[in-house]
Amino acid sequence: MEMIPMTGAGYATLETELKQRQQIERPRIIEQIAEARSHGDLSENAEYHAAKEAQSLNEGRIADLEDKIARADIIDVSKLSGDTIKFGATVTLIDEDTEKKQVWQIVGEPEADAKNGRISIASPLARALVGKQKGAQVEVVTPGGAKAYEVLKVEWR
Template identity: 70%
Template sequence: MEKVPMTSNGFDTLREELRRRQQEERPRIIQAISEARAHGDLSENAEYHAAKESQSLNEGRIAELEDLTARAEVIDVSKLSGSKIKFGATVKLVDEDTEEERVYQIVGEQEADVKSGRISVSSPIARALIGKSEGDVVEVTTPGGSRSYEVLELRWG
């Protein structure tokens, strides 16, 4: 069983979504199916089919969340340190072409959100940064072409 690295915040978010889907969404969907079933002929009952599809999607996501939380390797980033970039690091970069500065935290795939400054450990930029230190220059091949970044700062926690 392959472990899935994630921060404690990411793990808590997944657990909360699992709880909500099991304890709130599941009963609501069951009620919707029951009400739609009471309308009679199921073969032409759009509400029934929509509720069943919603149930299928919810149960699929519950199974996925149960699997992810079971395989989670929760890493407490507040206890990490060092001069090399690795999972959990917060990195300040400058684009050598545009001089634009960006700050990213390297997190697990499930919690990645580029708009919030969290990039997946398996993303091209994170893979290029792993093992580098402050002052290093990294070349990142992205779908938009090759970019060059300098590591300005490395923080933990």
């Protein structure tokens, strides 16, 4: 079984979503199915089919969450240190073309969320950064073309 590295916060987020889907969504959907069933003929009952579809999606996500939680390798980022970028590091970059600063934390795939500054360890940017140190120049090939960055800071938080 291949373990999935993740931070403690990422693990807690998965557990919270799993509990919500099991204890709130699952009973709500079952109730919708029962309500739709009471309306009679199921073959042309759009509410019933929509509720069954929602049930299928919810159960699929529950199975996915249970799998990720079972394979979680929780890494305590607060115990990490050093100048070399690796899993858990928060890295401040400057885009060499636009001079725009970006801050990213390198996390596990299940907790990656670019809008909140968390990128997957498997992403092209993270792969380019791992092993580098402050002051390093990094080039990353993106769908929009090659981007060049300079590493300004490496932190553990």
